[in-house]
Amino acid sequence: MEFFNSALGKNISFVRPPYFIITGLTGIPHVNYYWGIVFFIYVGSMIGNISVMAVIILGNHLKSPKYIAVFNLIFTDVLNICALVPKVIDTFLFNNNVIPYRECLVYMLFTFVFLSMQSFNLVVLAIDRLIAIAAPLHYHVKVTKTFIISIIAFFWIYSLTLTLVAMGLITRLSICESVIIQSHFCDHGPIYRLGCNDLTPSHTMAGLSPTLKLWLPLFFIVVSYIFIGYTIVKISVPQERVKALKTCSAHLSLVAVYYVPFIFVYRFGSKIPTNARVMSLSINAIVPPMLNPIIYVLQTKEIKDSIKKMLKLKRLSKDNLW
Template identity: 30%
Template sequence: MNQSRVSEFLLLGLSWQPQQQQPLFLLFLIMYLATVLGNLLIILAIGTDPRLHTPMYFFLCNLSFVDVCFSSTTVPKVLVNHIFRSQAISFSGCLTQMYFVFMFADMDTFLLAVMAYDRFVAICHPLHYTTKITHQLCALLVTGSWVIANLNVLLHTLLMARLSFCADNVIPHFFCDVTPLLKLSCSDTYLNEMMILTEGSLILFIPFSCILASYVHITCAVLRVPSPRGRWKAFSTCGSHLAVVLLFSATISAVYFNPSSSHSAEDTAATVMYTVVTPMLNPFIYSLRNRDLKRALWKMIHRKPFSL
């Protein structure tokens, strides 16, 4: 690996305007606290209620854990930098942050696809659900997602580590994102860009295609339900999940699959959407429309401390 001449980078954050930094700090702090609290409540509710020990809630629990970790890789650094008036991050720290950001982003994508498959089997093949979605399959799907996500991100991190950074070390972003880093490199970044456009796009679009195919079959099955109330319930639940998928996939595609474009304010806004906003929204989307989960949350919140 080439020795980089740059030992640290400077993260400019979300805004260069001093009057905007304090409101943005408060906004990020509120969103981060909401993300952590909301997702931890989901995990605790599922863990303490035996009736929720099913494959659907197992995947939701994993998604909540990933969302907490995902948001924690970027937002705390933004908050600490603001408090201590520091913008520096070491070269190794930058690569480490990039690694975990994209590992958890991949895990979000894979888990959303797995959850779509789970709903497909539950709605389209309800009589065979318990024989198809076994505990062994659930563990295999989650473990396989972690392995593939780590291998994918390791590839991109090693490709980034071989690059040289000679002079400019200012990253116009709030975390070590791959696109601004490629702009700062004085090495040939052609291989990095090609891997993002090919292997990286497969990691995103294969799960998205599986989600889309699952929802096509789910829609066809729901339309055959005779009860209008039953159709509306299924569509409202699936619609929320599909909205998260579309928001997540669209923002990632807009940012990363055009590496030659300059990093703009629109790219930063799109990045905030998938790194901060989506992890915050997930627990609300999956709990507000779920009667069993709401019951478990209510029971857990009103449980006496000594009974825990």
């Protein structure tokens, strides 16, 4: 750590190391197999998400505000795994676990913006479902393309602002304890704990950030489904009640897939070993993007119908060629 000592001797206010070392999973035999699985999940996620995006773009009847929100969810999933997984694979499968300081901050910026946008996208879809079921007669008046795009834009700005604040606080730290990040990427928590000056602002932000990015959106989703449930109970026709529930099934599946691993990690916190935390968070970063397109294809009639129509047109074009 000679560069730390020399820097401090020159009265430099903030000690910024030239690099960090990302540890990932330690002490696990044949750990490369795990990261190999992560790579294959990444490939499958990219194929699935890009396919669903193409279906939404090409499907003439998938131009409603709801599918703008769905497209943004899938697009965010693509950005998220593209920001995170290629670097993870390079780090652990090819042993390039040294990352420059500035590159690490950029890595953190993109990863956290896209990760937090996943929860905000679920809020956008919850708003759509709430209005569709609680006020069906006014749905097309209230839920317009401008309305959905405005909410999505607000959440992108909100997510970016929160992440930039957290990054700004990191740059005000003197990293003197170590350069080893005990995570699978440039994670905010493990990095700010390496500081040797006042950690209070970063510690406060680390405590506040999950509330603003995870638990507040989850609270809104839960409250929206309380209202949805109350509305469904009041529906007198059983078939209509079942139909209303089916319209929420895909969204509820996405919420469960995204939040259950986070609840596990934050519920047990420091009680779980570092390897278990790293594995849980890495799985949570890649599994929802893999499952989201599957959930929407299997549980959304409009998307299934659009895929069937495209396949039918493709078959007809082939028959015509012959």
